[in-house]
Amino acid sequence: MxxxxxxxxxxxxxxxxxxxxxxxxxxxxxxxxxxxxxxxxxxxxxxxxxxxxxxxxxxxxxxxxxxxxxxxxxxxxxxxxxxxxxxxxxxxxxxxxxxxxxxxxxxxxxxxxxxxxxxxxxxxxxxxxxxxxxxxxxxxxxxxxxxxxxxxxxxxxxxxxxxxxxxxxxxxxxxxxxxxxxxxxxxxxxxxxxxxxxxxxxxxxxxxQYASPLAYEEVVKEYREKGYKKVDDFICIVQAEDALYRSSKTLYPVYDKADPTVEPYHPAQIRLNTIGGQSWNKAGQWIAWKVDVPEAGLYKIGIKAKQNVRSGSFTVRKLYINGQVPFKEAEAIRFNYSNYYQMVVPGKSAEDPYLIYLDKGENIIKLEVVLGDFADMIANTNSVLYELSTIYRQIIMITSRNPDPMRTYQLENKIPSLVDRLQKQSKTLRRLAFELEEYTGEKGDHVSLLNSLAHQLDLLAERPDDRIPRSLAELRDNLASLGSWILMTTEQPLQMDYLVIAGPDEKMPVASPSVWQVLVHELKSFIASFTHDYNQIGNVYDEGKSIKVWIGGGRDQAQTLKTMIEDSFTPVTGIQVNLELIQEGVILPATLADKGPDVALSVSQAVPINFFIRKAIVDLTEFEDFPEVATRFKYSSLVPFKYRDSVFALPEQQIFPVLFYRTDILQEMGVDLPQTWDDVLHVIAELQKNNMDFGLPYSNIEQIAVGGIGEATSGAGSIVAHAGVSTMLMLLYQSGGELYKVDGIETNLDSELAIDAFTRWTELYELYNLPLYYDYANYFRMGEMPLLITGYTFRNHLEVFAPELRGKWGFTLLPGTLREDGSIDRTSPALGYGTANQGPGAIIMKNARDKEAAWEFLKWWTSTETQVRFGRELESIMGTAARYPTANIEALQLLPWRVEELEVLLEQWEWVKGLPEVPGGYMVGRHLDNAFRKVIYSHEPPRETLLEYNRKINKEISNKRREFGLETELEKLPAEYQKMYWIEEAD
CATH class of the missing domain: 2.60.120.260 (Galactose-binding domain-like)
Structure with missing residues (x-):
C-alpha cells in the first residue's frame, strides 16, 4: 500500500x-x-x-x-x-x-x-x-x-x-x-x-508461551553448528544521536559540553552529540539504530555511554538485534556509575566479548530500559510501602497524627495482627537489603535506608503500645524516604555518545578523556564565558523585520519555542524573532530605560493590569481580528487581563481545581464522593472519626511573602497567590454572589452573601478543625487526606511520583451548592494552587517597534497548533510531570489525557469563573487571609472582622483608582462603566 x-x-x-x-x-x-x-x-x-x-x-x-x-x-x-x-x-x-x-x-x-x-x-x-x-x-x-x-x-x-x-x-x-x-x-x-x-x-x-532466550554458551554452539564466522578488519561507529526510531518523544538528541571526547565537540557552542540522559530512564523506553555491515558474521558491540546519576549503583539495558534478544545475558547489560563516558563491551570480560550475529547489509540494534534484577526488588519494596502506609493509616485512625505519648492506645489489640505485620515487613526489608547489596556489590545509602527502616519496625514490634505513639512522625518520614528510594531506584538513566560495531579482534576507541584533554577543555570553556551571550536563544537578527521577545522559565522551554519559531513562524510570516530568556522582574526597569522587549511571555497574572493602567502595554482589542482570536479561550481565562472594554494580554495557561480522591480508602470506608458542600460536611465527619482529613486549598505564607523568582511585588501581593481564599470564593460564587461591585470600584464583601460565604469558610476550620497548612502530596500519598481539592496539575505529580498508588486514586468534579431546580452549581475561581504565577499571559509593550508583527506573533503563539506542539514538546523534554495546562480550549483536548480524565476536566472547566484584577486588588487576597486568620486564631466574630478588613481593602482600591484618574464614587461613574465587565454577556 x-x-x-x-x-x-x-x-x-x-x-x-x-x-x-x-x-x-x-x-x-x-x-x-x-x-x-x-x-x-x-x-x-x-x-x-x-x-x-x-x-x-x-x-x-x-x-x-x-x-x-x-x-x-x-x-x-x-x-x-x-x-x-x-x-x-x-x-x-x-x-x-x-x-x-x-x-x-x-x-x-x-x-x-x-x-x-x-x-x-x-x-x-x-x-x-x-x-x-x-x-x-x-x-x-x-x-x-x-x-x-x-x-x-x-x-x-x-x-x-x-x-x-x-x-x-x-x-x-x-x-x-x-x-x-x-x-x-x-x-x-x-x-x-x-x-x-x-x-x-x-x-x-x-x-x-513466550520462550526466554538461550544462555550465551548455548547460542555459541548454534553459531558453530550454523558455520558462522568472525568478521575481520571491520569497525563502524554509529553516532547515538542519529537513532532511527525511539519509543518516546523524550528521546531526542541532546548536547553535552562537559566532555571533550564526545563527537562532535565544541567547548562553547551547542552540538547535538548524544542521546538519552535523564529522559531515558523509564522501563520500556527504547532507542533503535540502523547499522550496515559488509558481510554476514559475528561481531562485537561497544557502547560509549555515561551513567553519572546513580552513585554506587548501575543502570540496565536489554539488547535486541533485528527484533530478538540474542541470548540470555543480553537481557541485562550493566552500565556502572562514572563521571565520564565509558566504553561498555558486553561480555564475560573485556578480552572475552559476547559475539553477535549480524546479517549482511542493514540490521536494527535496539536498547531498551529494563530494571533487571531490580524489578523484583522494587515490586516487593512497593508492596512493603503500601502495606506500611496502610498500617500507618490504621494507627492514626486510633492515635491521630499527633498522639499523646503518655497515653496507652492498646494498638496491639485494636489493629489485627499488628506485630506480625510489622515483623513480616521488617524481614522483607532485610532480605531486600541483602539482595540489593549482593546485586550492586556496594553497601551505600540505598542499602542503609532499607536496614534502618527494618530496624525501626523491629523496635516498634517489640513494644508497639509504648513506642509507636512516640515514633509516629519518624515512621512517617521513613516511609516518605522509602517512596523516594523506589522512585530513584526505578529510574535507569543513560547518556550515549555512539555505538561501535567491530570485528572481534578490533581495538575499541578510548572513551574517557586524558588529563591534558580535560585541562584544555576547561580553559576553552572559561574563555568562551566571556565571548558568548548565553541569554540569547537561537538565531539573532540585527536587520530586517524583527521583534524582540522575552520569556521567563527554563532554557529547555525557551529553546523549544525558538525551534518552533524558526520552523513554523518566521518562514510563514517573514517576521524574525530575537528570543531572550529573562526574569520577569527585569521587564519594568528595562521598559523605563527603553530597552525592553516588544513582546513578553509567561508574565504573571497580576502584572498586566499594573502595566496597562500605566499605559505601558497595548490594548489588544485595537486589532481587528481580536474577537476571533478570543474564541480560542474560555472567557474566564481572559477576565484577569480585561479592564472595562479593554483586553491587554492573551492567556497562556489556566489551572483550576478538581477533587482528588483515594479510591482504595473510600471503598474501604464505604464513603461516596461528595456532590455538595452538605455532603462534604458528612464526609469530613466520617474521615475525622478515623483521624483523617479533607484537604481544602491553603495560602502558602512563604510564597505570598516573597513571590516567585523575579516577580518582586507583582505576584506576591496578588489574590492569585492566596489559594486559600478560593474556598470562600467557591462558596460565594456558587450562591450567586460577586467579589466586586460594578467596575471594580469596591468589593462586595459587605454583602450578606459574602458574609455568609466567609462565615462558612471559617467554620470549616473552627468547627471541623481542618488543617490550615499541610504537605498535600504526602498527606494524600500516605492516606491521611484521602479527599483533596487542588489544581488539576496535581494529577501529573501523582502519575510520576506515587507509583505505588497506581489505580488507587482519581479526580472528579468539585462539590457544589444545590440549586432550587435540583441541579448542582460547581462554580470555582482559578487561583494559585501552589504557584504565584497562576494563569500567565502574553503582552505587547506600548513602545513595540512593530505592533502588527508583535500581534502576529501572539496569534501564532496562542494558536491551537502551536500550543499543542509546545505542550507535547515540553512533555517530551520533562516527562508527564510537565503536562502543559494550556488555556487554549482545543489544545487541551489534544494533549495525551486519558478519556475519563479529559471528560472531568472539560466539565469542570465550564464552571470556572474568571477573577478580575482591579487597581488595588492586591489587597483583597492579603486582607481576606488576614481576616480569616484573625477569626481562627483570635476567635473574633466573622461578620465584624470581614467588615473591618473590607474597609481597608476598599480604601486601598480608592487610593489606587484616584492615583490613576479613575472614579472613586459610584455616583460619579459614567453609565457606560456601571457594569460588571468581567461577566460574560449572553449572545
Missing part, C-alpha cells in the same frame, strides 16, 4: 474517532490483587505449548460507535478501535492454563501519548496491572538538526512513524521481568480490551 493511501485512511479515522466522539468514561474499581498474588493463586497451573491466533476483526461484542474493519492497512487486515469503549472476542481454549498474550497493533493518530488499554477476561480484570497496558508509539526526527547564526545545533522536532508493531502484554512499570501470564479456562473464554487512552488498529491477539 502506498504511503499516501495509509495517510488517507489515518486521516479518515482521526475524523471519525477524535473529532468530538462522544466520550464514554470507564470507572474501574480498585483491584486489590497484584500480579504476584494472581500467579500465586493460579498455583501450579499448566503452561500449554499452544499458539492461538484471534483475528481482531472477528470480534463478538463492542460498544464503540466508530469501530471499523479495514481490509488493507499497510498490507494487513485490521480492526480500528477508538480511544473509548471496549471490544470483545471469544476464544476456544483446548487446554486450561497460563498463557502469554501478544498483540499486533498499528497506532492511529491521536493526542501523541502512549496508547493504553485494560484487559478483562471472562468479565473480570485479573489483577491491577492489567488495567495499565501500554502500547508505545514510534518516533523519529522530522529532519536533521539545523545550525543557527550563532553556530549552535538546533534539534529537530519529533514526528510519529506509523508502522505495525507487536507487543507482549507486560508490566508498564517494569516491575515484572517476564511478560504477564493470564489464566484461561478450558473451553469458551471471552477476552475484552477496554480503551483508556488513544486509538489504535489491531491485527490479532495471540495466546502462546
Amino acid at each position: 502506498k504511503k499516501r493511501d495509509i495517510f488517507i485512511i489515518i486521516t479518515v479515522l482521526i475524523f471519525m474517532m477524535l473529532i468530538r466522539t462522544p466520550i464514554k468514561a470507564r470507572v474501574l474499581e480498585v483491584i486489590d490483587m497484584d500480579y504476584m498474588e494472581y500467579l500465586s493463586k493460579a498455583g501450579k497451573a499448566d503452561r500449554p505449548d499452544l499458539e492461538l491466533i484471534i483475528p481482531a476483526w472477528d470480534y463478538v461484542d463492542t460498544d464503540m460507535d466508530n469501530i471499523q474493519v479495514i481490509d488493507n492497512l499497510a498490507g494487513i487486515k485490521a480492526l480500528a478501535t477508538s480511544e473509548s469503549g471496549y471490544v470483545e472476542w471469544e476464544v476456544e481454549i483446548p487446554e486450561s492454563g497460563l498463557y502469554n498474550i501478544e498483540i499486533k497493533y498499528f497506532p492511529l493518530e491521536g493526542r501523541g501519548g502512549d496508547i493504553e488499554r485494560a484487559l478483562v477476561i471472562n468479565g473480570e480484570m485479573p489483577f491491577d496491572g492489567a488495567r495499565f497496558l501500554e502500547f508505545p508509539r514510534v518516533w523519529t526526527d522530522e529532519y536533521g538538526y539545523w545550525i543557527d547564526n550563532q553556530g549552535n545545533h538546533i534539534r529537530s522536532p519529533q514526528k510519529e512513524v506509523f508502522i505495525w508493531q507487536t507487543k507482549l502484554l507486560e508490566d508498564s512499570m517494569g516491575y515484572s521481568s517476564e511478560p504477564y501470564l493470564f489464566y484461561f479456562n478450558q473451553g469458551s473464554n471471552k477476552v475484552r480490551l477496554v480503551s483508556r487512552r488513544e486509538p489504535m488498529a489491531i491485527a490479532y491477539l495471540k495466546l502462546f
Whole structure:
C-alpha cells in the first residue's frame, strides 16, 4: 500500500474517532490483587505449548460507535478501535492454563501519548496491572538538526512513524521481568480490551508461551553448528544521536559540553552529540539504530555511554538485534556509575566479548530500559510501602497524627495482627537489603535506608503500645524516604555518545578523556564565558523585520519555542524573532530605560493590569481580528487581563481545581464522593472519626511573602497567590454572589452573601478543625487526606511520583451548592494552587517597534497548533510531570489525557469563573487571609472582622483608582462603566 493511501485512511479515522466522539468514561474499581498474588493463586497451573491466533476483526461484542474493519492497512487486515469503549472476542481454549498474550497493533493518530488499554477476561480484570497496558508509539526526527547564526545545533522536532508493531502484554512499570501470564479456562473464554487512552488498529491477539532466550554458551554452539564466522578488519561507529526510531518523544538528541571526547565537540557552542540522559530512564523506553555491515558474521558491540546519576549503583539495558534478544545475558547489560563516558563491551570480560550475529547489509540494534534484577526488588519494596502506609493509616485512625505519648492506645489489640505485620515487613526489608547489596556489590545509602527502616519496625514490634505513639512522625518520614528510594531506584538513566560495531579482534576507541584533554577543555570553556551571550536563544537578527521577545522559565522551554519559531513562524510570516530568556522582574526597569522587549511571555497574572493602567502595554482589542482570536479561550481565562472594554494580554495557561480522591480508602470506608458542600460536611465527619482529613486549598505564607523568582511585588501581593481564599470564593460564587461591585470600584464583601460565604469558610476550620497548612502530596500519598481539592496539575505529580498508588486514586468534579431546580452549581475561581504565577499571559509593550508583527506573533503563539506542539514538546523534554495546562480550549483536548480524565476536566472547566484584577486588588487576597486568620486564631466574630478588613481593602482600591484618574464614587461613574465587565454577556 502506498504511503499516501495509509495517510488517507489515518486521516479518515482521526475524523471519525477524535473529532468530538462522544466520550464514554470507564470507572474501574480498585483491584486489590497484584500480579504476584494472581500467579500465586493460579498455583501450579499448566503452561500449554499452544499458539492461538484471534483475528481482531472477528470480534463478538463492542460498544464503540466508530469501530471499523479495514481490509488493507499497510498490507494487513485490521480492526480500528477508538480511544473509548471496549471490544470483545471469544476464544476456544483446548487446554486450561497460563498463557502469554501478544498483540499486533498499528497506532492511529491521536493526542501523541502512549496508547493504553485494560484487559478483562471472562468479565473480570485479573489483577491491577492489567488495567495499565501500554502500547508505545514510534518516533523519529522530522529532519536533521539545523545550525543557527550563532553556530549552535538546533534539534529537530519529533514526528510519529506509523508502522505495525507487536507487543507482549507486560508490566508498564517494569516491575515484572517476564511478560504477564493470564489464566484461561478450558473451553469458551471471552477476552475484552477496554480503551483508556488513544486509538489504535489491531491485527490479532495471540495466546502462546513466550520462550526466554538461550544462555550465551548455548547460542555459541548454534553459531558453530550454523558455520558462522568472525568478521575481520571491520569497525563502524554509529553516532547515538542519529537513532532511527525511539519509543518516546523524550528521546531526542541532546548536547553535552562537559566532555571533550564526545563527537562532535565544541567547548562553547551547542552540538547535538548524544542521546538519552535523564529522559531515558523509564522501563520500556527504547532507542533503535540502523547499522550496515559488509558481510554476514559475528561481531562485537561497544557502547560509549555515561551513567553519572546513580552513585554506587548501575543502570540496565536489554539488547535486541533485528527484533530478538540474542541470548540470555543480553537481557541485562550493566552500565556502572562514572563521571565520564565509558566504553561498555558486553561480555564475560573485556578480552572475552559476547559475539553477535549480524546479517549482511542493514540490521536494527535496539536498547531498551529494563530494571533487571531490580524489578523484583522494587515490586516487593512497593508492596512493603503500601502495606506500611496502610498500617500507618490504621494507627492514626486510633492515635491521630499527633498522639499523646503518655497515653496507652492498646494498638496491639485494636489493629489485627499488628506485630506480625510489622515483623513480616521488617524481614522483607532485610532480605531486600541483602539482595540489593549482593546485586550492586556496594553497601551505600540505598542499602542503609532499607536496614534502618527494618530496624525501626523491629523496635516498634517489640513494644508497639509504648513506642509507636512516640515514633509516629519518624515512621512517617521513613516511609516518605522509602517512596523516594523506589522512585530513584526505578529510574535507569543513560547518556550515549555512539555505538561501535567491530570485528572481534578490533581495538575499541578510548572513551574517557586524558588529563591534558580535560585541562584544555576547561580553559576553552572559561574563555568562551566571556565571548558568548548565553541569554540569547537561537538565531539573532540585527536587520530586517524583527521583534524582540522575552520569556521567563527554563532554557529547555525557551529553546523549544525558538525551534518552533524558526520552523513554523518566521518562514510563514517573514517576521524574525530575537528570543531572550529573562526574569520577569527585569521587564519594568528595562521598559523605563527603553530597552525592553516588544513582546513578553509567561508574565504573571497580576502584572498586566499594573502595566496597562500605566499605559505601558497595548490594548489588544485595537486589532481587528481580536474577537476571533478570543474564541480560542474560555472567557474566564481572559477576565484577569480585561479592564472595562479593554483586553491587554492573551492567556497562556489556566489551572483550576478538581477533587482528588483515594479510591482504595473510600471503598474501604464505604464513603461516596461528595456532590455538595452538605455532603462534604458528612464526609469530613466520617474521615475525622478515623483521624483523617479533607484537604481544602491553603495560602502558602512563604510564597505570598516573597513571590516567585523575579516577580518582586507583582505576584506576591496578588489574590492569585492566596489559594486559600478560593474556598470562600467557591462558596460565594456558587450562591450567586460577586467579589466586586460594578467596575471594580469596591468589593462586595459587605454583602450578606459574602458574609455568609466567609462565615462558612471559617467554620470549616473552627468547627471541623481542618488543617490550615499541610504537605498535600504526602498527606494524600500516605492516606491521611484521602479527599483533596487542588489544581488539576496535581494529577501529573501523582502519575510520576506515587507509583505505588497506581489505580488507587482519581479526580472528579468539585462539590457544589444545590440549586432550587435540583441541579448542582460547581462554580470555582482559578487561583494559585501552589504557584504565584497562576494563569500567565502574553503582552505587547506600548513602545513595540512593530505592533502588527508583535500581534502576529501572539496569534501564532496562542494558536491551537502551536500550543499543542509546545505542550507535547515540553512533555517530551520533562516527562508527564510537565503536562502543559494550556488555556487554549482545543489544545487541551489534544494533549495525551486519558478519556475519563479529559471528560472531568472539560466539565469542570465550564464552571470556572474568571477573577478580575482591579487597581488595588492586591489587597483583597492579603486582607481576606488576614481576616480569616484573625477569626481562627483570635476567635473574633466573622461578620465584624470581614467588615473591618473590607474597609481597608476598599480604601486601598480608592487610593489606587484616584492615583490613576479613575472614579472613586459610584455616583460619579459614567453609565457606560456601571457594569460588571468581567461577566460574560449572553449572545
